[in-house]
Amino acid sequence: MAKPYGTTDIKASALELIGNTPLVALDRIWPGPGRILAKCEFMNPGASIKDRSSLSMIQRALNSGKLKPNGPIVEVTSGNQGCGLAVVAAVLKHPLTLTMSAGNSPQRASMMRALGAKVVLAPQVEGKPGYVTLADVTQAENLGLKLVADTGAYYVNQFNNEDNPKGHEEHMGPEIWRQTGGHIDVFVATVGTAGTFVGVSRYLKKQNKDIKCVVVEPEGAQVIKGDPVTKPMHVLQGSGYGKVPQLFKFETMDFTVGVSDAEAIQYKNLLAEKEGLYMGYTSGANVAAAVRLLKSGKVPKDAWIVTLLNDSGLKYPADN
Ligand SMILES: Cc1ncc(COP(=O)(O)O)c(C=O)c1O
Known part of the structure; x- marks a missing residue:
């Protein structure tokens, strides 16, 4: 008897919605010559680039036995890693506690709570709402470390976890290569933990060593460039912490660009x-x-540049 239905196309859970984001041409901002192509990371279920590393770090921790099935998890976040982890923890049924600076956007805290995570806010010591400095992040980190010590929960530790760049090297890099048909001259990205930049650049340079990989830093906090920090407060929440991240690998970078x-x-x-x-x-x-x-002549006029749309504008206060 003929089957009554056609073949299905159904994702088993939100975890299967992570990654495989589209690449969109920004031809209206930059009509050419050259092209700016952007990965739509806001289309992940946690609405940011950090879903990928969340899945990579949790899956590998479960596989290695460092994290027990349904075991408790703690992480320090600027909000996006927290949203990504909350998506993963909701599906896999892990209790999740997140510490975050009170200066990070309240929209992110609301989303993490809605996804079932417990959110503990660390008061700001230096910055102001919307402007989070290294000292503020350190405050949130100290809170997180105390929770780990008190509860014995699994600490994700995104800034030091090698499974963070691995996820990007195995998925985002190959996606970009496939989506551009190998036609990519430059990769440009901001750096927070450096997981994204290092993972993607490592993969791309293995395909073609001539691809230029360029770090974007906030003006006044260009530590990867080698400049001293003169302006720790900036709007680039989630990146530019004024300290070269532990996971950063200089051999994956060609040069840096400062942005005000x-x-x-x-x-x-x-x-x-x-x-x-x-x-x-x-x-x-x-x-x-x-x-x-493209304007400066630092890359060929007709270069195809791939960059990232890291998160949705809905994750920030409306008039900020
Ligand atoms: C909005 C935003 N952009 C960029 C980044 C940088 O990503 P990575 O930590 O992989 O360097 C982050 C990290 O949290 C982020 O939240």
Whole structure:
């Protein structure tokens, strides 16, 4: 008897919605010559680039036995790693506690709570709401470490966890290579933990060593460039912490570009107005840097630049 239904196309859970994001051409912001292509990381279920590393770190911790099935998890976050982990923890049924600086966006805290995580906010010691410094992150980290010591929960430790870049090397890098048909001259990205930049750059350089991999840093906190920090407060939440991250590997980078708050905001607005893409600040910074590179002659005029739309504008206060 013939089957009554056709073949199905159903994802087993939200975990299967992580990754495989589309690549969109920003031809209205940059009509050419050259091209700016952007990975739509806001389309992950946690609405940011950090879902990928969340899945990679939790899956590998479960596989190695460091994390027990349904065991408790603790992490320190600027909000996006927390949202990604909360997606994974909800599906796999792990109790999750997240510590975050009170200066990070309240929208992220709401989303993490809605996904079932417990959120503990650390008061700011230096910055102000929307501007989170290394000292503020350290405060949140100390709270997280105390929770780990008190409860014995599994500590994800995104800033020191090698499974963070691995997830990007195994998935995001190959996706970009496939989506561009290998036509990529430059990769441009901000750096928080460096998981994304290091993982993707490592993969791309293995395919073609001539691909230029460029770090985007906030002006006044260009530590990867080698400059001293003169302005620890900036709008690029989730990146530019004023300290070279533990996971950063200089051999994966060719050079850096500095972006001001004004430029990041200008391109955040242009993404919305010209491309119909309502994004956060680091996405604006990435596109600002790509435009700067094409205008400066630092890359060939006809270069194809791939960059990232890291998170949704909905993750920030509306008029910030
Ligand atoms: C909005 C945003 N952009 C960029 C990054 C940087 O990603 P990574 O930690 O992989 O360097 C983060 C990290 O939290 C982020 O939240």
